Structure formats: C-alpha cells, structure tokens
Amino acid sequence: MSVRVRFAPSPTGPLHIGGARSALFNWLYARHHGGKFLVRIEDTDIERSSRESEKNILDALRWLGIDWDEGIEVGGPNEPYRQTERLEVYRKLAKELVATGHAYDCYCSEEELAAEREALMEKGELPRYLGKCRSLSPEDKAKFEAAGRPPVLRFRVPENQIITIHDYVRGQVEFESNGIGDFIIMKSDNIPTYNFAVVVDDHDMNISHVVRAEEHLSNTPRQILIYDALGWQKPDFAHISLILGKDRSKMSKRHGATSIEQYQNLGYLPEALVNFLALLGWSPGGEEEIFTLEEIKEQFTLEKVAKNPAVFDIDKLNWLNGHYIRQAPVGRLTKLAIPFLQEAGYLEENLSQERIAWLEQVVAIARNYISYMQEITQHVDIFFRDQVEVLEEDAKQVQTWEQMSVVMKTAHALFAAAEELTEESVKAMIKAVGKQSGLKGKFIFQPLRVAITGRTHGPELHQIIPVIGKAKTLARLEAAIK
C-alpha cells in the first residue's frame, strides 16, 4: 500500500505546537516512505473558522519547511480541499446513509437533550443520546416540520458491538458501541460534523494512515462505524500522545508560547523548532538529540513514536535553538537581528552596506550568548552606546583599584596612536600596556574590561574592541581616567 497521509487542521486559531507536531509526523512518515503528504482544511465550524487562521497555519508550515504534495493552495485530484467547498459531497452521502437506514432525522430540542444527559448522569451512566427519534413515523416528522423544527441527522450506532482499532502507537484499542449513542453527522444547517466529513475526505483522498493527536482516539470508533456503514476500507491509525508541560499538566499558555508564529517572532530558527518537535514523542534511540530534517526523515518510523505523553521542555528548545544559532551563517542571523535591534532603539531605519557589515561583527560575537534572536538586544549595548554604565558590584570594585589610572593612561596613549584596531593589533597593544605599566594579568584586563564594557565578564577584549571602534574605545578610556 502506498503511503498517503494528511494534516487536516481546523482554521480556528494559529498553528500550535501540537498541530505542528502532527503535521511534521505525517510529513516525515510520507517522506520516509516516498509517499504523499496532503494538507486540507476542516472548516465546518463556521463561526470559529477564518481565512486568517488558515493563512497563519499554512505560512507556519512553510516556515518550518513542511511542504505538501496535494491539497489546499497546491491543488490535486480531489479539489477543493476546504470542507465548506465540498458540502455537496457530504450531503449526497448523508442521503445515502438515510436510504440504507444508517442515519435518521432527529428533532430533539436542546432542552430535551440536556434533560436526557442529566438523567443519565444522575444514574451514573455515560451521557449519550438514547435514540428517541430513531423510529419516528412520517406523521410525527410532519408535525415537527410543521412546527418549524429543523432536524439534525444522526448516525444509528449498532448495538452490542465491539469496535477494535489497530493503532500504531497504542496497539489494539477496543470500544463498546453501546457507550457511544447515536451521534450527529449533519447539523441542522446541513453542514457535516467533523466525524462524518473527516471519514469522507480520508476515503476520497485515499488516505492510507491517519496520524493525529491522541485527543481524537475517542472519535475513531464513530469514524469506523461510518466506514463500515458506507462499505469503505479503513485506513490505519496512529494516535500520538498528548504534549504536557513540565509540570505534567496539559500544555497551555502557562507553559510558554504555544503557537509557532510566536516562536518565529521571538527569533527561533525553524530547523531548531523542527528538531525539537520531532523529539516530542519520537526518538531514534540513543543519546543524540541534534538532527537535521534530512536525518530525521531517514530514521522516522511510527513504531518509534512513544506511547507516554511528551513533555514540552522550553529549556531544551532554547538549548537546541542556541546550538543552531551558533551554526547559522552570520548574514542570516544579522537579517533576523535587525528588527529586534531597531525596535530596541539601537539601530536606525535605513542601513548602509557598511553598517550591515559592522553589524555582522556584532552578531558574530553576541550570538554566543543567546538562545533566540530577540535576546540579542540584551548583549549588544557595549557596541552601540557611547559610554558604558557600571552597575555590577564587582565592576565598581575594580574602578577603585589603584592600578586603574596607569592602565587607562597607557592604553589610551597606545590606542590613540594606532592606525587601525584589529584583533591582532589590539592583542599587541594590550601586551604593550603590560610592559609599559609593569602590571600583569587581571590587573590589566579587569580595568580595561570595566572601562570599555562596564562589566567584569564577557567576550575577549581583542574581539570586541575592534568592533566597538577607536572613537568609542578612546571615549570610554577618557571617561574612566576622569
């Protein structure tokens, strides 16, 4: 059987971590097996669906590097790929289910249904629809119609049946049909429900494996009943585990940003996020945690998807992202850094080529201290400000050293006379400061560092001084002399 898998988001909000992981697992499975990956839109929740969310989801997928072979925007043999544009398909099949006795009109009101649910719960039973409208006579129906009650269409769930799901992740899972209750497949506005439309689409689009979040496991027996009623072959299923926060409660906003767009906006790199998402519930085994998309694709199997919940660990994401930031070309990082630096007031709007070349030097140093690009604004003040601010206690202490004055004066004379500040020339000048002052080690480095950066720790002086430039370096030494 050739592999055909799909991601079928409901466009009711931005693409979340969980959705992105479902999309990625499907994509990986398709790519690993040389199969096809489809993306289609489940927008039957008309009130909550929007084109804006749809665009957000598709943009986020593309940003992550997830492409699709068929579906929304790219087209394919089963167009259209938005459920609200396929309503005729569902309506026709709904009629067929009525004709074969698998579905029936139900006129129960909200109040009646609520009363039924309550009564069942009071008896300690599962709240479900008990089939009041299962066998209405044509006269009963006519009465309801005359009263202007629009019916919903319910699926007639067979009694005393065990529904078995063979799931790649969860193994064999069984459900009793008696616990299900006749469920709605067409709403009173003649729009299909998720459980019905998803089956029709998966069948029409020849989906071989349904890979989706565990929260849909309880929907699966309903879907299986529909496949059986229509005499269709069922796909295989794989329900991937929930994502929990570090405190083991369901992942939510409390645990950090939940949408892909938020991570993009904070300056995370897609290759880091994809690496991280892949490890949310999947592992190739072994200690290694850093994988390119290409490597994951080669190793990905559904059998290695874990049964227990995945834990969303933001520290791990930050660690991975920091790793990728240190690997990325400086030019690319600089482009990402510019909007943050502009926003923080460090950078002007229009940047000359020269300024960008200088910025690349700043980014090359600062990237060693950050987990995501937005953090760069906290590590660049020494390159932009005319003067430094000394806030640390340790640094204030260094300012009182008796060696301060001679180091400042010697360094100032040497730097002022220098033609050009390069790593090499700065190294040589710092050596010369030592020779001329008769001081060594920290008694040279600490005063210089505090005067030029305001801090006692940080990148090598010979790396940062050429980037800070001669004018600012001299000004800071002068300020320290005063």
Ligand code: GLU
């Ligand atoms: N629209 C559903 C969701 O976003 C898709 C479920 C499925 O993959 O069957 O959760």
